[in-house]
Amino acid sequence: MELLFYHLERAPLEWVLPDLLSKSLEKGWRAVVETTEPARIVALDGMLWTYSDESFLPHGTIGDENAADQQVLITDQPGNDNKADIRFFIDGGDVTAHEGYERLVYIFNGNDEDVLNKAREQWKLAKAAGLEATYWQQSPEGRWEKKA
Numbered sequence: 001m002e003l004l005f006y007h008l009e010r011a012p013l014e015w016v017l018p019d020l021l022s023k024s025l026e027k028g029w030r031a032v033v034e035t036t037e038p039a040r041i042v043a044l045d046g047m048l049w050t051y052s053d054e055s056f057l058p059h060g061t062i063g064d065e066n067a068a069d070q071q072v073l074i075t076d077q078p079g080n081d082n083k084a085d086i087r088f089f090i091d092g093g094d095v096t097a098h099e100g101y102e103r104l105v106y107i108f109n110g111n112d113e114d115v116l117n118k119a120r121e122q123w124k125l126a127k128a129a130g131l132e133a134t135y136w137q138q139s140p141e142g143r144w145e146k147k148a
Helices: 013-026 038-050 113-128
Strands: 002-008 031-034 072-075 086-089 103-109 133-138 144-146
Touching (some): 002 013, 002 113, 013 038, 013 103, 038 072, 103 113, 113 133
Parallel strands (some): 002 103, 002 133, 031 072, 086 103
């Protein structure tokens, strides 16, 4: 299982997440987007329908009657209801508590000291658990550069 940490500095989550989800779907993967804030589910749901005038991302939210059939499922709960290959953590969460995915992605805002400290803690826990983790940071041009 791959574990990637994405350190946001230039672009907000709302610009980055749709691209990462699109790339996951292009691979034929299903995805889970985990938030620790239940109110954020509604905001993400709306954003994924309207982030682009040219397209949208097919998705649903936990509690939908067809949640198990969704290519992308937004949740605030543990579990893998849609049998996803990749799980995105966007508001924290414990990356060491998830098995059975091809990839885990921990996305965090590097401009918020509390969030940055939580990400560092997750990095240390992942390394201590023996997980193979890589760290990616946005360049001044907005590209992803592997830092560790």
